[in-house]
Amino acid sequence: MILMAAVSVGHAHRFYAAFTQIDLQENTQTIEVVHRLFTHDVEDFLRSELGNSSGLSNAEITPILKAFVEKDFAIFDSQGNRLPLTWIAMEYNIDNVLIYQEADLPNNPAEITIINRLFMALFEDQRNTVNVEWKEKIRTRIFNKGRDQQKVSFNKAD
Helix, strand or coil: CHHHHHHHHHCCCCCCEEEEEEEEECCCCEEEEEEEEEHHHHHHHHHHHHCCCCCCCHHHHHHHHHHHHHHHEEEECCCCCECCCEEEEEEECCCEEEEEEEEECCCCCCEEEEEECCCCCCCCCCEEEEEEEECCEEEEEEEECCECEEEEECCCCC
8 A cells, every 4th residue: 555655656746836035125225035946847947958967067057047047037116127136146956946136125115026937938837936025024926827927015905
């Protein structure tokens, strides 16, 4: 019976997800962004871009992932201006790839627009969760194909 359970787990449907935490920090006047991507999704992306990506170093992977994230993830202020996100660092481990970005906090951070298309060109069922935190309040948005741009507002109950 245990063997059957192990076999069925091995054939379980893989889900496609990425998670992003956005913290609007008034004390430092910055927006801190952390993307948590599953390593197997990143490896699939790298294979789709490069063919065989095994044996690449972080130094070789970083510019590819930086271009990918900058193309498929963006934050806009309430006036519609894209906020320039600075690449801070990347951590690549067995289960997750963590990517850290930062931007200056806009004058009116109570309303921002987010575009999140991470992996949507690669996986039809991709779902990206974004949590935005400001003044101890959290807003959560789920992004997928057809719903890859969403507004987050702290002006009213959301």
